Amino acid sequence: MAKGTGNTENVFNSVSSDIRAGHFAPVYLLMGEEQYYIDKIYGMLMDNVLTETEKDFNLTVFYGADVTGADIANAASRYPMMAERQLVAVREAQSVKKLDDLLSYVASPLDTTVLVLCYMGKSMDKRTSLYKEILKKGVVLESQPVREYELPRWISSYFSSEGFSIQPPAAALLAEYSGAELSKIAVEGDKIIKSLEEGRKEIRVEDIEQNVGITRQFSVFELTKALSYRDSAKAFHIAAYLGNSPNFALPAAVNALFLHFYRILKYEALLKRNPQASAQDRAREIGINPYFLQEYDIAAKSFPVRKCMAAIAEIEEYDYKSKGGDAGEASSGELLMELVSRLLAI
Numbered sequence: 001m002a003k004g005t006g007n008t009e010n011v012f013n014s015v016s017s018d019i020r021a022g023h024f025a026p027v028y029l030l031m032g033e034e035q036y037y038i039d040k041i042y043g044m045l046m047d048n049v050l051t052e053t054e055k056d057f058n059l060t061v062f063y064g065a066d067v068t069g070a071d072i073a074n075a076a077s078r079y080p081m082m083a084e085r086q087l088v089a090v091r092e093a094q095s096v097k098k099l100d101d102l103l104s105y106v107a108s109p110l111d112t113t114v115l116v117l118c119y120m121g122k123s124m125d126k127r128t129s130l131y132k133e134i135l136k137k138g139v140v141l142e143s144q145p146v147r148e149y150e151l152p153r154w155i156s157s158y159f160s161s162e163g164f165s166i167q168p169p170a171a172a173l174l175a176e177y178s179g180a181e182l183s184k185i186a187v188e189g190d191k192i193i194k195s196l197e198e199g200r201k202e203i204r205v206e207d208i209e210q211n212v213g214i215t216r217q218f219s220v221f222e223l224t225k226a227l228s229y230r231d232s233a234k235a236f237h238i239a240a241y242l243g244n245s246p247n248f249a250l251p252a253a254v255n256a257l258f259l260h261f262y263r264i265l266k267y268e269a270l271l272k273r274n275p276q277a278s279a280q281d282r283a284r285e286i287g288i289n290p291y292f293l294q295e296y297d298i299a300a301k302s303f304p305v306r307k308c309m310a311a312i313a314e315i316e317e318y319d320y321k322s323k324g325g326d327a328g329e330a331s332s333g334e335l336l337m338e339l340v341s342r343l344l345a346i
Contacts (some may be wrong), residue, residue, distance in 0.1 A: 008144045009157070012037050019044045024085070025140030025338035026109035029131070031094075031119035036182035038118055045087065049114050050115055064092035069101030075306040076105055076113045085112045093117040099130065106133045113310035146182060148277040149259055149287040156183070156289075157201060158189055164196075166203040168291040171263040173208045173222050179252070188212050218242060220253050223340070228299035232344050239340045245332020250332035254339070258315045263288065264299045265308045271300065307346045314342045 018024075019041070027224050029127055030038040038266065046050055050058055054105065057079045062072060073089055080086040084292065117134075123142055124131045134140060152171040168172075176186045181310045192203055192211045218241040226235035263286040270285045283290040303311055316338045322332070330338070 008018070008032075008142065009154070011141055012143075013178065014043060015141055016044055016163075019048050021049070024049060024114050025113060025139040026108055026113060026115065026135050027114045027135075028114070029119060029124060029138065029140045030116065030143065031123045031141070032143035033121060034143040034145045034182060034256070035120065036296055037141060037185065038120065039183070041141060042089065042116060042118055045089070049085060049087045050083060054080075055087075058079040058083045058086035061087070062087045062088070062090045062097030064090060068097045068309075069099045069103075072096065072115070072116070073102050073105040076108065076115045078113075080112050083224065085114055087114045087118040089118070091118050093119045094124075095121055100128070103133060104254060105128050106130065108135060120294070143146065145180055145264075148175075148180060148255070149263075150288060151185075151285075155185060155189070158186065159193075159262065162189070163195060164193060164201050164203060167205065168289040169221075170203050170205045170208050171289070172292075173205060174212065174218060176221050177208070177212050178345055201336055218245075218261070220256045223253075224257065225295055227257075227260070227340070227343055228264075228295050228302060230302045230344065235340050235344060239336050240333070243331070243336045244278045248332060248336075250335055251319070253336060254322050255314060257339070258312065258319065260299075261303070261308055261311045261315060264296065264303055265305065265312065267296045268300050268305050269310065274329045304345070310346045311343050314339065314346070 015028075024045075028041065030041055032038065033051065062075070062076050067090070072088065076088045078086065093099070096102075115138075126132075126195055133141075146211050152168065152175050153172040155174055156166055157166075174185065178188060188211070192207050195211050196203070197209065218238055220242065223235060226238060227310065237321045242253065243286075269280065270282060274281075277285070279290050279293055282296075283293055286296065288296070316337060321330075
């Protein structure tokens with residue numbers, strides 16, 4: 001039953017499927033920087049291992065700073081009362097004192113105990129005997145952050161798991177608003193789903209605009225598109241709006257522009273290497289939905305390789321400025337306008 005390698009989402013799907021089917025491991029180690037998957041598996045175990053009545057005598061929840069490895073081992077070694085199993089959960093397990101004292105229990109765990117260790121914000125040292133024993137006897141989920149360019153695909157997958165679909169531009173807009181916080185995306189997604197009229201199963205751009213307070217017309221997503229098409233008037237209009245927004249963060253905008261031009265460069269390299277590449281292969285190469293390929297075809301003509309590399313050099317300079325380096329008296333909004341002007345002048 002041991003799981004611990006491979007794509008986080010795939011491991012999560014496999015582990016959650018086992019839990020829903022009532023197949024429980026004796027030990028779970030949930031660890032990593034991305035809290036979303038840790039909380040989801042923890043919640044599923046809380047909901048499925050015990051009934052509400054059984055929890056009265058068979059649920060123990062520890063917080064890491066308050067216990068030792070020996071305390072956890074002692075609790076896990078008890079037998080359940082009037083239930084098939086007991087559940088012992090440890091939040092903030094990275095703070096447990098002498099966690100290695102748990103090794104002897106993990107080496108020979110009870111079938112009647114489900115032990116859950118939530119190692120928050122970091123991963124357990126994989127060189128330790130404890131980690132290796134948990135991997136051998138139980139389940140390890142390493143919850144890694146989703147890369148920014150993967151967010152629209154993750155959002156589409158999330159809505160699909162809830163029985164809905166989302167239009168690619170809507171997924172891109174929600175990704176821009178939420179950033180890489182999967183928990184925030186899930187909260188906003190739930191709000192959007194609840195707002196849909198009965199029977200509708202597709203999320204559109206207007207649903208994002210109405211429910212999360214962001215307008216596609218004035219988004220970094222639309223700014224990159226305006227640059228791809230070399231639509232100067234639109235690009236400056238969007239940049240001015242963004243720069244004057246109270247929550248505008250220049251580093252995030254610069255990062256999005258860098259990712260966009262890096263994708264253009266990769267796209268051009270692929271077309272040179274394989275001019276006959278299929279739409280699916282082209283989209284996969286740069287990590288986008290095939291829906292957006294037309295924009296990249298135009299962007300490749302607007303910014304051929306040398307111009308694209310020059311654009312990336314400009315963006316790197318403004319990345320430095322956005323983080324406090326040699327920006328002078330210019331505001332974040334003014335720096336964005338400068339950068340857009342330089343990109344369009346290439």
